[in-house]
Amino acid sequence: MTTLRIFSNQSASQSNLRVGARLDKYRIQKRLGEGGFATVYAAFDTIEGRHVAIKIPDDRYVSNSQSLDDLQREVRIMARLDHPGVLQLKNAQFAGDRFLMVFPLGEESLADRMCRRMSRALIVDYLIQMVDAVAFAHENRVLHRDIKPENFILFPDQEIRLTDFGLARIESGMHDVSASGTLGYMSPEQAMGHPSFRSDVFSLGLVLYRMLSGELPEYPFEAPLPGYNRLRRGVSSDLIAIIRKAIDPSPRKRFRDAVAMNNALAKIRYPLSDRSVAQRVGAGRGTRRSTRQAA
Structure with missing residues (x-):
């Protein structure tokens, strides 16, 4: 599936609409x-x-x-x-x-930002925002079905936002048999036409894994996962456990939805192994949570 990217620094090219139209x-x-x-x-x-x-x-x-x-x-x-x-x-x-x-209009997509080096603190800051956004969608019964780096857009002040709900559905428990999504990030059951909130969790987990490891595991996963040593570098074991659970090939072993994943993430005070950096937890859903230097 081709992604429609919404950001500000792409080069101009020919199109049906001329500049100035x-x-x-x-x-x-x-x-x-x-x-x-x-x-x-x-x-x-x-x-x-x-x-x-x-x-x-x-x-x-x-x-x-x-x-x-x-x-x-x-x-x-x-x-x-x-x-x-x-x-x-x-x-x-x-x-x-x-x-x-x-x-x-944003600055660039997460896919483009991942082509350049990012600090562990910045990645975790984005990670916390991303999980919270998908959790909010799930709270509102929205199944995204196409979570991938191209569908997160970066804005100033280290803000990141989820977009492209073209494949999204209101979860009702009934789905047409369809493998709509993006290969590489689609869960096994979604590829078989049975998407669910657990499928979004799987896709999100793969995005987070790639952010931290620089590698995208290919299903069926074989141990050791590619980039696993890099994934663990500078990150708490609790955060690694959340990501591993999110990408479990068995849907029943994953978080039931991003709300449960977000709740597990909120319990981690120190997502980085550097304990001078603590997670700041918002007062409620919709409040941005990020990392900060501990006082």
Whole structure:
């Protein structure tokens, strides 16, 4: 599956919309990314005076009634997720015959940030925010189904937000048999058409494993896992145990959802082996939690 990336430092290239073109109050600045069903542009909101990212589905996709239902579902799911760790949907509308989904413009994706060195403290800061965001989605019965580095967007002040709910569903216990998702991060049962909250936990666990180890284990896992020694470097054994549980091939051995995973993570006061760095726990869900130097 091709990812639509929403961030600000991609090079401009040819697209159906020219630089300077107007869509309602938005002025197109450059194309950021293109997938099989939509294109994402950087644009300027001429009324609010803000830079935004605009996701525009392909015309053929919008003209299909079933596809319109899918777009409406994605919009309604994102509209119900008000959390600092979820990329906010600012607006959804038709501008002429084009359907627009408007978001804040980030700096880059986690996938791109992972190409450069990150400190253990920064990784854990992101990790805590990521688990909290997925937990909030699960609390609201939203199953994401496509958790991967490309779908986390970085913002200033070390903030990271989950995006791209195009495959998301409201969990009801009933699913069509579909292997929708991204190979490499999809759980075994999701690949068989049986996604669940435990599947999102598996995908999230693999993202966290890759962040800390620099390697992405390939299923079926064989011991020793690639990069395992690097994974353990500078990180508490309790945090390693959470990640190992999240990526267990057996769904029943994983956390039942990201809420349970988040609760386990909140109990770890010192996620790094350096005990001068402690976890700061927010007063409630939706409050950012990060690491800080212990007093």
